[in-house]
Amino acid sequence: MSQQEVKIYGHVVTVRRKGKIAFIALRTFDNEEQVTVKKNEVSEELWSLVKELGREYFIEVIGTLVKSKIAKLGREILPKSIRVISKSEPPPIDLYGKIEAEWPTRIRFRYLDIRRPKVKAIFRVRSTAMNAVREFLKKKGFIELTFPIIIATATEGGAELFPIIYFGKEAFLAQSSQLYKQSAVAAFGKVFSIAPSFRAEKSRTRKHLTEFWQIDVEAALTSKKDLMDLQFRLVNYIIEKILEENEKDLKILGIDKLEPWDYYEVINYDEVIDLLRRKGFDIKWGDDFGADEERALVKEFEVPFFIPQFPSSITAFYYMVDEKDPRKAHRIDMMGPGEYGVEWSSGGLREHNPKRLKKRMLELGLKPESFEWYLDMFNYGFPPHGGFGMGIERLLQTILRLERIHEVSLYPRTPDILKP
Amino acid sequence: MSQQEVKIYGHVVTVRRKGKIAFIALRTFDNEEQVTVKKNEVSEELWSLVKELGREYFIEVIGTLVKSKIAKLGREILPKSIRVISKSEPPPIDLYGKIEAEWPTRIRFRYLDIRRPKVKAIFRVRSTAMNAVREFLKKKGFIELTFPIIIATATEGGAELFPIIYFGKEAFLAQSSQLYKQSAVAAFGKVFSIAPSFRAEKSRTRKHLTEFWQIDVEAALTSKKDLMDLQFRLVNYIIEKILEENEKDLKILGIDKLEPWDYYEVINYDEVIDLLRRKGFDIKWGDDFGADEERALVKEFEVPFFIPQFPSSITAFYYMVDEKDPRKAHRIDMMGPGEYGVEWSSGGLREHNPKRLKKRMLELGLKPESFEWYLDMFNYGFPPHGGFGMGIERLLQTILRLERIHEVSLYPRTPDILKP
Numbered sequence: 025m026s027q028q029e030v031k032i033y034g035h036v037v038t039v040r041r042k043g044k045i046a047f048i049a050l051r052t053f054d055n056e057e058q059v060t061v062k063k064n065e066v067s068e069e070l071w072s073l074v075k076e077l078g079r080e081y082f083i084e085v086i087g088t089l090v091k092s093k094i095a096k097l098g099r100e101i102l103p104k105s106i107r108v109i110s111k112s113e114p115p116p117i118d119l120y121g122k123i124e125a126e127w128p129t130r131i132r133f134r135y136l137d138i139r140r141p142k143v144k145a146i147f148r149v150r151s152t153a154m155n156a157v158r159e160f161l162k163k164k165g166f167i168e169l170t171f172p173i174i175i176a177t178a179t180e181g182g183a184e185l186f187p188i189i190y191f192g193k194e195a196f197l198a199q200s201s202q203l204y205k206q207s208a209v210a211a212f213g214k215v216f217s218i219a220p221s222f223r224a225e226k227s228r229t230r231k232h233l234t235e236f237w238q239i240d241v242e243a244a245l246t247s248k249k250d251l252m253d254l255q256f257r258l259v260n261y262i263i264e265k266i267l268e269e270n271e272k273d274l275k276i277l278g279i280d281k282l283e284p285w286d287y288y289e290v291i292n293y294d295e296v297i298d299l300l301r302r303k304g305f306d307i308k309w310g311d312d313f314g315a316d317e318e319r320a321l322v323k324e325f326e327v328p329f330f331i332p333q334f335p336s337s338i339t340a341f342y343y344m345v346d347e348k349d350p351r352k353a354h355r356i357d358m359m360g361p362g363e364y365g366v367e368w369s370s371g372g373l374r375e376h377n378p379k380r381l382k383k384r385m386l387e388l389g390l391k392p393e394s395f396e397w398y399l400d401m402f403n404y405g406f407p408p409h410g411g412f413g414m415g416i417e418r419l420l421q422t423i424l425r426l427e428r429i430h431e432v433s434l435y436p437r438t439p440d441i442l443k444p
Numbered sequence: 445m446s447q448q449e450v451k452i453y454g455h456v457v458t459v460r461r462k463g464k465i466a467f468i469a470l471r472t473f474d475n476e477e478q479v480t481v482k483k484n485e486v487s488e489e490l491w492s493l494v495k496e497l498g499r500e501y502f503i504e505v506i507g508t509l510v511k512s513k514i515a516k517l518g519r520e521i522l523p524k525s526i527r528v529i530s531k532s533e534p535p536p537i538d539l540y541g542k543i544e545a546e547w548p549t550r551i552r553f554r555y556l557d558i559r560r561p562k563v564k565a566i567f568r569v570r571s572t573a574m575n576a577v578r579e580f581l582k583k584k585g586f587i588e589l590t591f592p593i594i595i596a597t598a599t600e601g602g603a604e605l606f607p608i609i610y611f612g613k614e615a616f617l618a619q620s621s622q623l624y625k626q627s628a629v630a631a632f633g634k635v636f637s638i639a640p641s642f643r644a645e646k647s648r649t650r651k652h653l654t655e656f657w658q659i660d661v662e663a664a665l666t667s668k669k670d671l672m673d674l675q676f677r678l679v680n681y682i683i684e685k686i687l688e689e690n691e692k693d694l695k696i697l698g699i700d701k702l703e704p705w706d707y708y709e710v711i712n713y714d715e716v717i718d719l720l721r722r723k724g725f726d727i728k729w730g731d732d733f734g735a736d737e738e739r740a741l742v743k744e745f746e747v748p749f750f751i752p753q754f755p756s757s758i759t760a761f762y763y764m765v766d767e768k769d770p771r772k773a774h775r776i777d778m779m780g781p782g783e784y785g786v787e788w789s790s791g792g793l794r795e796h797n798p799k800r801l802k803k804r805m806l807e808l809g810l811k812p813e814s815f816e817w818y819l820d821m822f823n824y825g826f827p828p829h830g831g832f833g834m835g836i837e838r839l840l841q842t843i844l845r846l847e848r849i850h851e852v853s854l855y856p857r858t859p860d861i862l863k864p
Binding site: 111193219433 | 501532591608609642818826828
């Protein structure tokens with residue numbers, strides 16, 4: 025029998041006693057270990073201590089690690105000493121209940137909810153995903169930058185912005201790094217950031233967070249094909265890394281069929297409208313998709329897909345309008361497929377001609393004078409460029425098959441949730 | 445002569461003509477290349493195009509790459525074709541002037557200033573540093589999380605917070621992830637985040653940014669020695685990575701003597717006060733250091749140093765008070781040494797007893813009822829823990845020997861700067 029001296033720390037999950045033997049299920053930071061206490065082999069003091077242990081007690085166990093045929097991890101710890109480091113009141117939510125607590129209760133006690141193995145598994149996957157994004161983009165020659173969160177100008181209008189008072193001046197929380205990442209493209213060629221973004225929309229859907237983390241990518245001299253390929257490969261790289269590093273977590277989350285996709289599909293906006301109309305939706309050319317329409321659409325697909333062009337009227341000013349058909353703009357949305365599919369990203373080719381930009385701003389009801397520095401920068405040899413913004417929580421919602429995007433945010437923010 | 449067909453893109457730095465030969469200095473996204481145009485070897489059209497090129501024109505050059513004894517990179521491009529992709533107006537600031545533009549002018553035209561090789565070098569180093577932090581902490585078993593930026597409760601009081609209106613409720617921008625990273629320690633054991641932080645201080649010093657990126661680290665079951673060692677090794681790891689990946693950038697920045705430090709020093713708060721008094725500062729036990737005092741202090745050191753204890757009265761409530769001497773708390777500041785030295789981080793051991801925390805809040809004039817969820821979490825088997833928050837721009841200010849911290853922020857925010 026192989027054995028080894030160990031000192032471990034963890035939270036008490038349960039204590040089961042059967043006569044002269046007690047089993048402590050102990051949640052360490054990484055695993056769930058079994059501590060087996062045999063009355064005849066430990067001191068009286070230790071045996072009586074076991075009786076006092078309660079759920080979520082944080083304890084130190086010193087003992088011998090031995091192989092076990094019945095313990096979950098195939099091993100158990102025979103303790104020489106147990107020390108209570110921090111006692112616990114009975115937790116107000118059952119961290120190991122067969123039926124999960126209701127979401128409002130989970131959020132109220134989120135600081136306990138995040139101790140649950142399922143929740144921890146999600147965030148271990150998220151950590152892998154964030155790292156994978158950087159690794160992939162770095163390999164492709166992108167430089168990581170950070171852009172301002174407090175900005176003076178509304179990027180896309182203003183309706184969805186949180187205003188703040190900045191030393192007596194009006195300012196906003198950035199919805200995206202759009203204007204700034206574009207400025208950086210002329211210097212660095214290929215740039216990205218992963219940063220928090222804020223949307224003051226009163227959207228209470230399964231896919232909206234008021235505060236989320238966005239992968240912002242921008243590249244000079246790119247094409248629509250390049251942008252679609254890059255995003256597809258990025259997503260697959262993330263999946264490969266998750267498979268490599270989070271096998272245990274995927275098991276905890278009950279995900280057994282994750283793999284990179286073999287290909288992506290492309291569907292034109294016009295075809296999307298036709299498809300939705302056939303499905304009975306009251307939608308016409310020029311409309312953006314609502315939540316129900318999007319859900320119906322993504323269910324039709326088994327692989328990620330792109331919509332590579334949108335009506336100019338529902339496309340932000342910084343996209344390039346199609347010269348051949350000015351009713352359309354070179355905006356590309358990437359959509360996750362299936363039951364848990366959502367829009368993952370929006371991007372496309374950008375306009376870099378300041379006169380056309382100004383014209384577009386006016387068409388869309390924006391004031392060019394609010395964008396003074398942004399418009400000016402295009403006067404100095406600006407390279408053609410494009411990019412995208414991808415929501416990391418959206419992507420993981422689909423990959424991890426989560427009904428609610430809020431699960432991917434440690435402390436989610438929604439119109440109703442500001443605490444904890 | 446080795447030669448190779450190439451197609452490159454870049455901005456025109458200068459065009460020098462000498463009779464029948466013209467030299468175009470071309471700033472690509474990565475380098476500065478030399479394009480050598482020989483009148484007798486190119487078309488008339490190409491030769492006359494060269495005359496029209498102006499500074500910051502963005503051009504495409506197709507030609508042959510050949511070795512050169514006189515060109516900077518030891519190579520030059522003999523063009524077959526040159527195509528102007530975007531013309532440029534004459535830039536309002538001289539991107540290559542021997543005398544740098546004044547800072548207010550550079551900020552006004554920051555979107556052009558960031559095209560300067562010196563500025564780009566700083567951000568290539570910063571990108572390396574951010575990645576090094578994650579790599580190092582991941583190797584040490586830390587998980588990367590993200591914490592809310594919009595928070596309901598002021599972490600340290602409220603004077604330095606930007607208030608926002610959050611769907612009709614009062615909220616703030618987070619100064620740090622303090623309360624949230626502590627909550628995560630009980631679940632994950634070792635956590636970190638790199639995220640924007642905000643301080644509404646009206647500080648106009650060489651080391652203050654209103655918006656900066658902070659490395660937030662927190663670990664269960666740590667000690668003051670562990671925390672100091674971890675930070676010292678982290679900083680050295682960052683330096684090693686910079687030396688590995690940014691040789692060219694360090695050259696551009698004129699930094700020739702960068703290397704990891706052999707050791708760190710520890711100086712007690714009491715000794716710091718004595719030292720400053722000897723230097724003529726009017727400071728007494730219990731005071732925090734001002735900007736001038738800090739500057740005088742760091743100049744006395746040649747290696748990073750820690751101040752491992754502070755008066756409780758100037759230490760935030762979440763630090764553990766020294767049981768043996770309650771006038772002191774287990775707060776540890778890490779300081780960068782020398783002329784460009786500044787405070788890099790603040791951290792220490794945290795209090796995890798809710799009663800003592802409540803008492804400390806009251807002592808420091810805070811309302812415990814604003815910290816309801818935070819205080820509650822310590823009732824559930826909370827592990828002893830500690831951590832630190834390190835400013836990435838602060839650290840790089842010292843490493844890159846920059847007089848002004850604002851240089852390390854692509855679009856800095858200060859009480860006076862909100863645009864661009």
